[in-house]
Amino acid sequence: MLEKEQNFYQMRMQELLQEIDGISDKLNKNLNINDLIKYKQLVQSFLKEATASAYLVKEQRSFSRRGARSVLISIETISREVEEVLHGFMTRRKEPMEVLATLDKIR
Template identity: 30%
Template sequence: MKISQEVRTQLESATKGTRSQPNQQMDFSNIVQTKANQLKEQEFERLMKDITKQGDKLSRTRSFQDLAKYKQFVQRFMKEAAQYGLGLNKSHSWNRNGKNRMLTTIKTIDQKLIELTNTVLEQEKKGIGILQLIGEIKGLLVNLYT
């Protein structure tokens, strides 16, 4: 039995129409993902500026209020970095004895975010060193007091 040319063209036109819709959906999801990534990067850059500004202020004033604010900024930045920069991947596997074991791996999702975290830590190394010295002095004073 031969397939006539008319049936073949109808089938081809029907399949061409269905193929174009997933591409449009893929384009939309890519656009949404790109915009979400841009917003995340802007938020991290803003947090980095806040940390840098507060680190400079802390190194000048060395007050406990500035220290607390600096710690809050760093904690917030690290929380955001852990939430958006790293993904927790869990999987189950079986060993030779037939026992189930759960494997947990941390997967790097956004390498730029990790690089940004490292950049902030490098820039604030001096401030962190000053804070370390302040902490040691405070500890020595507490030991002297008790």
């Protein structure tokens, strides 16, 4: 069962990367808002799925001696391989990512 899930996950990630590459090529030829929005959505989906499998977020709530609430959030790396893929993805796609970051700042 675990192997099936892992194969499905890998296929899904490959599909997302292929779609991102296709949209990226379109954007390099002709920059239009519809492709830019689709590119942003695909990148968000890819990063969301990849980080979900690479990291585990734990949240602990506690009270201090004075009764104040405190929240401790820790992030653990589950898979170094996925983390390396994420890093490679981010460094490989700097230019469109800079465009998206600028657009987000404008909003």
